[in-house]
Each structure stands twice: as C-alpha cells, then as structure tokens.
Amino acid sequence: xxxxxxxxxxxxxxxxxxxxxxxxxxxxxxxxxxxxxxxxxxxxxxxxxxxxxxxxxxxxxxxxxxxxxxxxxxxxxxxxxxxxxxxxxxxxxxxxxxxxxxxxxxxxxxxxxxxxxxxxxxxxxxxxxxxxxxxxxxxxxxxxxxxxxxxxxxxxxxxxxxxxxxxxxxxxxxxxxxxxxxxxxxxxxxxxxxxxxxxxxxxxxxxxxxxxxxxxxxxxxxxxxxxxxxxxxxxxxxxxxxxxxxxxxxxxxxxxxxxxxxxxxxxxxxxxxxxxxxxxxxxxxxxxxxxxxxxxxxxxxxxxxxxxxxxxxxxxxxxxxxxx
Amino acid sequence: xxxxxxxxxxxxxxxxxxxxxxxxxxxxxxxxxxxxxxxxxxxxxxxxxxxxxxxxxxxxxxxxxxxxxxxxxxxxxxxxxxxxxxxxxxxxxxxxxxxxxxxxxxxxxxxxxxxxxxxxxxxxxxxxxxxxxxxxxxxxxxxxxxxxxxxxxxxxxxxxxxxxxxxxxxxxxxxxxxxxxxxxxxxxxxxxxxxxxxxxxxxxxxxxxxxxxxxxxxxxxxxxxxxxxxxxxxxxxxxxxxxxxxxxxxxxxxxxxxxxxxxxxxxxxxxxxxxxxxxxxxxxxxxxxxxxxxxxxxxxxxxxxxxxxxxxxxxxxxxxxxxxxxxxxxxxxxxxxxxxxxxxxxxxxxxxxxxxxxxxxxxxxxxxxxxxxxxxxxxxxxxxxxxxxxxxxxxxxxxxxxxxxxxxxxxxxxxxxxxxxxxxxxxx
Numbered sequence: 001x002x003x004x005x006x007x008x009x010x011x012x013x014x015x016x017x018x019x020x021x022x023x024x025x026x027x028x029x030x031x032x033x034x035x036x037x038x039x040x041x042x043x044x045x046x047x048x049x050x051x052x053x054x055x056x057x058x059x060x061x062x063x064x065x066x067x068x069x070x071x072x073x074x075x076x077x078x079x080x081x082x083x084x085x086x087x088x089x090x091x092x093x094x095x096x097x098x099x100x101x102x103x104x105x106x107x108x109x110x111x112x113x114x115x116x117x118x119x120x121x122x123x124x125x126x127x128x129x130x131x132x133x134x135x136x137x138x139x140x141x142x143x144x145x146x147x148x149x150x151x152x153x154x155x156x157x158x159x160x161x162x163x164x165x166x167x168x169x170x171x172x173x174x175x176x177x178x179x180x181x182x183x184x185x186x187x188x189x190x191x192x193x194x195x196x197x198x199x200x201x202x203x204x205x206x207x208x209x210x211x212x213x214x215x216x217x218x219x220x221x222x223x224x225x226x227x228x229x230x231x232x233x234x235x236x237x238x239x240x241x242x243x244x245x246x247x248x249x250x251x252x253x254x255x256x257x258x259x260x261x262x263x264x265x266x267x268x269x270x271x272x273x274x275x276x277x278x279x280x281x282x283x284x285x286x287x288x289x290x291x292x293x294x295x296x297x298x299x300x301x302x303x304x305x306x307x308x309x310x311x312x313x314x315x316x317x318x319x320x321x322x323x324x
Numbered sequence: 325x326x327x328x329x330x331x332x333x334x335x336x337x338x339x340x341x342x343x344x345x346x347x348x349x350x351x352x353x354x355x356x357x358x359x360x361x362x363x364x365x366x367x368x369x370x371x372x373x374x375x376x377x378x379x380x381x382x383x384x385x386x387x388x389x390x391x392x393x394x395x396x397x398x399x400x401x402x403x404x405x406x407x408x409x410x411x412x413x414x415x416x417x418x419x420x421x422x423x424x425x426x427x428x429x430x431x432x433x434x435x436x437x438x439x440x441x442x443x444x445x446x447x448x449x450x451x452x453x454x455x456x457x458x459x460x461x462x463x464x465x466x467x468x469x470x471x472x473x474x475x476x477x478x479x480x481x482x483x484x485x486x487x488x489x490x491x492x493x494x495x496x497x498x499x500x501x502x503x504x505x506x507x508x509x510x511x512x513x514x515x516x517x518x519x520x521x522x523x524x525x526x527x528x529x530x531x532x533x534x535x536x537x538x539x540x541x542x543x544x545x546x547x548x549x550x551x552x553x554x555x556x557x558x559x560x561x562x563x564x565x566x567x568x569x570x571x572x573x574x575x576x577x578x579x580x581x582x583x584x585x586x587x588x589x590x591x592x593x594x595x596x597x598x599x600x601x602x603x604x605x606x607x608x609x610x611x612x613x614x615x616x617x618x619x620x621x622x623x624x625x626x627x628x629x630x631x632x633x634x635x636x637x638x639x640x641x642x643x644x645x646x647x648x649x650x651x652x653x654x655x656x657x658x659x660x661x662x663x664x665x666x667x668x669x670x671x672x673x674x675x676x677x678x679x680x681x682x683x684x685x686x687x688x689x690x691x692x693x694x695x696x697x698x699x700x701x702x703x704x705x706x707x708x709x710x711x712x713x714x715x716x717x718x719x720x721x722x723x724x725x726x727x728x729x730x731x732x733x734x735x736x737x738x739x740x741x742x743x744x745x746x747x748x749x750x751x752x
Contacts, residue, residue, distance in 0.1 A: 148611065148647055148655035216681040216692075280674045283710055285694045286681030287661035291649035294690040294717035299683040306742045309695050312678045313734045316699040316707070319675040324701050 003102050005051070005059060007037050010089060010096045014246050015183055026052035028064065029092065043068055043093030051084070051099060059084040059101050068093055074248045123189035123243075131195035132167045136160040138202050163198070170194050178244040189243045197236040204228045212288040214298060233260045356512060360465045361477040364514050366420035367451050368507050370469040371398050371427065371441075373406050373415045382413060386468035386507030387441060388516065390453065390541050394445035395549065396427070397537055398506030399521055400437045401625040403429050407439075407555045408627065408702070417443055420475070430544055431552045434559045434632075435491055435566045436536040437521050437625055439506075440544045442551075451508055453541065454515035454534045457494075458482045464496060464511055466520050466529075468504025476501075480509065480529065482517065488595040490570055490622035490633075494518045494531035560703035563624065563632050567706075567732040570594075570635070575743035582616055584641040587689070587715065587723045588749045589616070596620045597635075610646035611655055615639070624731060629668040632706070632731020637744065642722045649719045656722045660692065660714045667708050667730050674708070675699045683716065687749035690716045695741060697734065709737035713745060 005022040007029070020037040027036040032046030039048070045066040054060050062081035063070040069078035071091040082090075084099035091097075118124065140160030147156075171191035179185040208225040237256035242249065373383040385402030389395070396417070406413045407429055416424045427443045458464070462482040470476050480498020496509060500523045508516040509531050518531025552558045575593055582591040582601075592599045599618040617638035624633040642659065644652050679696040686693075691713040700706040711727040727744050729737050 145648075145650045146654040148644075148651045148658075149609075213692075214683075216683065280669055280671050280676050280698065281667060283677050283696050284679050285661055285696075285712060286679065287657050287692075289653050289657040289660060289692055289714060289716065291653040291719065292717065297683050297690050297716060299685045299690045302684055302686045302742065302745055305680075305682050305684045305693055305695075306738060308682070309680055309697075309738050309741075312680055312695065312697040313699075313707075313738075315678045316675045316697050319678075320699040320701045323671075323675060 005084070005102055006100045007051070008098050008100060009039075010098065012181065014089075022051065025059075026050050029097075030064070030066075039092070039095050041093040041095045044095060048092045049090070059099060061087075061090055061099055066092065074251060119184075119186065119188060122192050123186060125188045125191075128171075128188040128191035128195065129164075131192055131199065132164045135167060135195045135198040135202070136163040138199060139163045142202065142206075167191060167194050167198065174240050174244065181245060186243050190240060193236065193239040193243065197232055200232055201229070204232065209288050210290055212286065213290045213292075214296075216286050216288075230260060230264070233263075356463075357465060357477060357479055360510070360512060360514070361467075364451065364465075364510060365467060365475045365477065367449050368467040368469075368475060369396070369417040369419045370475075371396075371402055371415060371417050371506060372424075373403060373413050376412055376414050384469065384472075384503050385505040386503065386520070387417060388467075388506075388508040389448045389450040390537075391450050392445060392448065393549070394443045394448065395430070395541070395544065396441040396443065397519065397540065398439050398441060399519065399532075400432050400434050400439045401521075402506045403432075403439050403441070404625065404627055407432060407559065415441075417441075419446070419448070428551065429555060430549060431540065431547070432555060432559060432562075433536060433540050434562050434626075435624060436532050436540075438519065438532055438536055438540050440540050442549065451510065452515050453537050454511065454517050455538075457485070457533070458511055458517055460484050462511065464498070464509050464517055466496070466498060466500055466504060466507060466509040468500070468507030468520055470501035470503040472503075476504070478504070480527075485533065486530070490596040490620055491624075492533050492536075493521070494533050496529045496531050497527050498529055499523075499527050500529040556702055557704065559626075560700070560706055563703065563731050564705050564733050566624070567633065567729075568736050570596075571729070571732060571736040571740045574740050575747055579747055581747075582639070583751070584614060584616065584639055585643065585718075585721050585723050586751050587639075587641075587687075588747075588751055589639045589723070589725055590637070590744060590747045591616065592618055593637075594620075596622060611642060611644035611652070613659075614641045626703075626731070627669075627673070629670065630673055631668065634667060634708075634728055634730035637725070637727040639723060639725045642724070644720045647720060652720045652722070656714065656724075660712070660724060667710075667728070669708075673701055673703075675701065677708075677710070684713070684745075686713075686745055688752065689748075689750035692716055693745070695738075697737065700731070703731075705733055706731050707734045707737055708732075709734075709741065711741040711744065713748075715750070 003021045003023060004025055007020040007022060008016045009018040011017045028047055028050055029035055029037045029039060030046050030048035031039060031044050035047060047064045048066040049070055050062045050064040052060055060081050061084055072079055072087045073089050073091050073096060084101065089096050089098045137160060140156050143156050143159060171187055171194050174190040175185035175187035204225065234256045237259050238252055241252045241255060368386055368388050371385045371387045372381055374380065375382050382405055383402060385398055387396040387398035390397050403415055406415050415427045417427050418424055425443045427441045430440045430442050432439045460482060464480050464482050466478040466480055468476060478498050478500065480496045483495040483497055486493045486495050500520050504520045507520045509518045509520055510516055516534055516537060518533050519537060521530050521532050523529045575590060579590045579593050581588045597618040597620055601616045604613040604615065615638060620635040622633055623631040626632050642656055675698050677696040677698045679694050681694045684691050684693040693713045696710040698708050708730045709732065714724045715722055725748065727741055729740065
C-alpha cells in the first residue's frame with residue numbers, strides 16, 4: 001500500500017534532511033516513543049503535533065497541546081490547526097518540517113540525454129555578464145561624451161572595466177552570503193540585479209540632469225535624483241535578499257527599506273556633525289547645462305526672474321535671525 | 325590688492341624685516357628727517373589690541389594725538405576686532421615713555437578706515453591736521469611702529485590722490501610696513517597730510533587723506549566726545565549709505581559696451597572700474613576662452629577675511645572648433661559651476677548663500693541665470709550677492725557673465741543685477 005503522506009524535516013537552507021512516511025492518520029509528532037514520527041529536538045514536547053484528515057478529507061496539522069507551540073516560519077503567533085497545504089512549512093521547537101500529501105504532483109521525468117536543470121535564464125552567467133558589460137560600456141560612453149580635455153581612451157576603457165570588476169565583486173559577496181544560508185550561491189542572479197541597478201542609476205542621472213536643466217526650481221535636482229535613487233537602492237537590496245533568502249517578500253521589503261533608511265540616517269547625522277552644514281562661501285549655481293536648441297528650453301523673462309529673487313532675501317534674513 | 329599695515333601676532337619674518345628702516349639708522353637720513361623725527365615721534369603712540377583673558381597681542385598698529393584731551397586717530401582695521409567683539413578684546417596704547425594706558429573706541433569711519441579713540445590725557449602733544457593737499461612731489465614723513473621695532477620714520481613722496489578711486493586715497497611713494505597702520509604721514513611742519521593705511525609693495529603706499537580725519541574729529545567734537553552707542557550698528561549704517569550711493573546710478577544711462585561672440589556686454593560702467601581682457605589658449609587644447617574683467621579696488625576692510633565693497637563683473641566667451649556640442653557643454657557646465665568667487669567670511673559673520681536658478685530670455689537670447697544672496701549676521705541690512713548667466717543654445721559657442729557685490733543692501737543688489745542683465749543684447 002502506498003503512503004498517505006510524507007513529513008519532510010528541513011535544514012536551515014530549506015533542504016530535506018529526513019523523510020518520514022505516514023501510513024495511518026491521525027499521526028502524532030513529538031519526542032515521546034509513543035509518537036508515529038519521532039523528533040530528536042529537546043525543545044519539542046513528548047506529544048507536540050498531530051496530523052489528521054478533517055471531514056472534507058483535507059490534511060490538517062494541529063498543535064497537540066505542546067509547551068512551545070506550533071509555528072509557521074515567517075509568520076508571527078502560534079497556530080492551532082492549519083491545513084497542510086496552507087503553509088510551506090511548520091516549526092515545532094527548533095525543527096522545521098513540511099507535510100506533503102501523497103497525491104502531490106512531481107516534475108516530469110527527464111529524458112535520458114537531458115542536461116542537469118540549471119538556473120533560470122536571467123540568472124545565467126552570459127546574460128548577467130552582458131548586463132555588467134553594458135553598464136561598463138554605458139559608463140565609458142558617458143565619460144567620453146563629457147570629456148573636453150585631451151581624452152585618453154585607455155583611461156576610459158580602464159574605468160569602464162573597473163565598473164565590471166566592482167559589479168563582479170559586489171555580486172560575489174552577495175553570492176557568498178547566499179551560499180551560507182542556502183544550497184546555491186546564485187552568483188548570476190546577483191550580478192544581473194546589481195548591473196540592472198547601475199544601468200537604471202545612470203539613466204536616472206541622465207534624466208535628472210535634463211530635468212534640472214529644463215525645469216530649474218520646479219523640479220530640483222534633489223527630488224529628481226534623490227527619490228528615484230532611494231527607490232533604486234531599496235529595490236536593489238530587496239532583490240538581492242529575495243535571491244538570497246526564503247523569507248516572505250513583505251518581510252524582505254521591510255528589511256530593504258530599513259537598511260536604506262539606516263544608511264540615510266547615518267548620512268544625515270554625519271552631515272549635521274559638520275556644524276554649519278553648507279559652507280558660507282559655497283555657491284550652488286544649479287549648473288546643469290545641456291546643448292539643446294533654445295526652442296526646447298522653457299524660459300521666463302527678466303522681470304519674472306527678479307521678482308522671484310525677493311524670496312531669497314526673506315530666506316537668508318530668517319537664516320540670519322535663527323543663527324544670530 | 326593692497327596690503328593693510330596692522331600686524332597680527334606672528335607675522336614677523338626675516339623677509340619683512342629687510343624692508344624696514346629702523347630709527348637707529350637715522351644718521352644716514354637727511355638732516356631734516358632727523359629733526360622731524362625728534363620733534364614729532366613722541367606724538368605717535370603704539371596701539372595694541374589684546375585678547376582679554378590671556379592678554380596676548382592680537383593686533384598692533386599706530387595712532388596719533390589730535391588734541392590735548394586724550395583723543396587719538398588710528399585705522400579702523402587696527403581696532404576692528406575690538407569693535408566686532410568687545411567682550412573678547414581690549415585695547416591699550418604705549419606712549420613714548422613706555423607707559424600702557426587703556427583706550428576705547430569713540431566712533432569709526434569704516435569707509436575711510438578710520439577710528440577715533442579716547443584715553444586718559446597725560447600732557448600729550450597733538451599733531452595738527454593739514455587743510456588742503458600738498459604739492460605733487462612734496463617730501464613727506466611717515467611715522468609708526470612697524471613690527472616690534474619701535475617708533476620709526478620713513479621718508480616718502482606725495483604723488484597726489486589716486487585717480488578714479490571711489491574712496492579717495494593718497495598715493496605715497498615710500499615703504500610703509502605692517503604695524504605703521506594708523507600712524508600719521510606729516511609734512512616738514514608736522515601737519516598730518518594723511519593716515520598710513522595700506523601698501524601695494526614696491527614703495528607704493530596709500531594714505532587716508534586729512535579731510536576724512538578732520539571730518540571724523542569734527543563729528544566726535546559735535547557729539548561732545550561721547551562714544552557711539554552701538555558701533556557695529558553704525559558700521560552697518562555707514563556701509564548701507566556708502567553702497568547705496570555708488571550703486572544708485574550703476575549701469576544706467578550710457579554704459580560702454582564690449583562685444584563677445586556677437587553679444588554686447590557692459591564694460592567700465594564707472595571711472596573707478598579697472599577693466600582688462602585676456603585670451604586663454606593653451607597649445608593643443610581643443611577650446612578657447614576669452615575673458616573680460618572689470619573690478620573696483622575700493623574694498624572696505626571688515627575683518628581679516630571679510631571685505632565689503634567688492635564690486636566686480638566679467639564675461640567669458642568659450643569657443644571650440646574641435647569639441648562636439650555635448651563635450652563643449654560639459655566644459656561650459658563645469659566652468660559655470662566654478663564658484664571661484666570666494667568672498668571670504670565665516671559662519672560667525674554670514675549665512676550661507678541661497679540661490680535662485682532659472683532659464684531666462686534677455687536681449688534676444690536664452691540664459692541660464694542665477695542670483696545668489698547671503699546675509700551678514702551682525703551687520704543688519706547688508707548682503708553679499710553673486711549674479712551669473714550663461715547663454716544657451718549656440719552649440720560650440722558660449723558667453724558667460726557674472727557680477728559680484730559685497731556688503732550692499734539687498735535692494736541695491738537686486739536692482740543693480742537687473743540693470744546689469746538688461747544691458748546685455750545678442751546682436752545676431
């Protein structure tokens with residue numbers, strides 16, 4: 001007779017460590033020798049959990065009056081009875097397990113000559129390194145367009161190459177971290193994510209430059225560059241963490257936001273530490289100049305410009321009053 | 325830029341010493357100089373501004389008695405620290421007997437760099453202040469206390485009032501040295517022709533004319549020698565009146581024009597401007613810059629790193645045959661961003677600059693236009709302003725212009741910058 005279900009005990013990386021066959025329901029889980037499935041975990045109760053089939057025929061996992069309770073990893077609060085299919089895994093004591101009904105489908109059989117299944121297409125090395133190279137080339141092209149001295153092609157190529165190297169190291173560090181908590185490093189995935197972030201960052205800078213040139217005052221560089229920059233940083237950390245861990249997405253989004261927020265806070269505090277903030281001699285001209293035809297440049301007349309200048313006076317007057 | 329003659333502590337260097345003719349060398353001087361020295365040296369005491377708690381010297385200079393009631397005249401820049409921070413500094417004079425006496429500041433004329441002091445009278449002999457100017461080439465004698473060398477006499481030649489200056493200064497050919505600030509320059513009869521104030525090196529020295537000294541003494545006498553209640557407020561008032569005065573008509577009426585890349589731009593808008601042009605083309609560099617700069621040299625000393633009355637405007641034309649327009653604009657942008665206009669000052673005296681940047685149509689062209697303003701914290705109603713504009717949309721040609729004003733009222737700064745900008749025309 002076939003099994004009714006399997007209980008798979010998982011390790012920290014989510015890999016199956018042991019499988020226990022369930023032949024009869026209900027089945028008891030715990031440390032006690034009377035249980036159907038024995039767990040060598042001092043944090044579990046002698047009879048900790050019970051698997052049974054409810055009236056609808058659904059497989060349920062239930063707390064059998066344990067000391068430390070039944071949990072679903074990533075969610076808060078003990079659970080009492082949950083359908084086996086409603087949770088990817090359960091935790092009792094320090095043991096993580098999942099309950100797999102016998103009727104669960106499995107992947108189709110590989111043909112005899114099929115290759116070992118590899119990572120998803122976007123995680124493969126060729127697209128990942130192509131994106132990294134594109135980021136390097138984009139940087140190099142930008143440098144070349146900006147160069148007004150005697151430009152040195154060797155230097156520009158070296159700079160472009162260093163972008164690729166930095167991306168590779170960055171992705172490598174993330175891959176090492178991923179390998180520590182999961183069974184695969186997923187280097188390609190990390191490199192793709194980081195390269196995309198750099199490319200998007202360059203695009204943002206370009207757009208911000210044109211926006212600051214065309215609409216000074218209306219959209220300041222701070223807003224155009226700062227907010228997308230912030231969003232991009234959160235997205236970068238988010239995707240790295242999605243690749244690296246099996247935590248729920250909502251939790252990862254919170255962590256990514258918190259990390260970027262912490263960096264931002266440190267930055268703000270460090271700036272405050274300078275005392276006066278911006279130096280009294282520093283002039284911020286808003287010097288974004290682009291070679292556009294004047295027909296494309298929205299402009300005001302001289303009278304309108306100088307009527308707005310009066311605002312500056314009240315700003316510096318109130319600064320003087322506060323600082324006096 | 326001229327150099328002021330007050331000595332900060334630690335300025336004594338071997339190089340400067342060479343430029344000094346100490347009193348001991350008077351045998352080599354002409355007989356009249358020896359007579360002048362003997363007769364008048366005692367009327368020129370040394371002034372020391374001391375840090376209150378430590379008693380350490382912060383500034384030394386010279387002064388001279390103007391009456392028998394203990395009133396003296398020196399430079400404003402000798403006692404400026406005391407005026408700005410009476411809680412941190414005190415001042416004293418060292419008379420010819422070597423006795424120290426406390427002095428206080430009665431009133432100041434910050435525009436001419438003069439201060440009227442008072443001390444306890446002790447049978448001091450005053451110097452008479454001359455009426456009118458001496459003849460060109462007249463021999464004059466400057467007295468003062470350079471460095472720590474004791475009372476010194478320097479011979480010089482009167483070379484008239486500086487042409488086209490906003491504030492009158494006497495040009496003296498003679499080597500004034502740091503520490504002689506505030507000392508008198510007298511004729512053979514002991515009449516004060518001017519007050520030692522600054523040097524441009526190479527025996528080119530400057531004096532505050534006697535008329536300003538007489539006016540300050542008269543104002544002091546009219547107020548029964550009572551001290552001005554709030555000296556800093558008075559300094560601010562003087563600067564506001566002064567700057568409103570020289571900016572009132574600036575860039576109105578007929579203004580001479582210089583043309584760069586088809587753009588007509590103002591030049592030497594008043595006789596006190598010095599204008600010059602310079603082309604900047606290095607071998608093998610793919611772009612060319614031509615600069616036209618006008619400055620007035622009439623700055624007003626406020627502190628060692630802060631000058632009011634800076635009045636400067638200039639234009640730079642950039643062209644390139646080799647650079648693509650994106651590369652050219654990268655150069656143009658970095659040049660526009662360059663905030664070399666370092667006006668000095670610290671956060672103690674000034675707020676930071678606030679700027680307004682817009683694209684503006686003016687004179688048939690579109691300009692990236694910026695106006696920046698910062699306020700003086702301790703001198704009410706005074707500001708520094710920087711105006712800057714760069715012509716847009718001409719591919720590999722660009723004209724940039726800027727105007728810098730320091731120690732002016734905000735109304736004057738705005739009005740002057742607007743008039744300046746409205747003078748500019750693109751004559752296609």
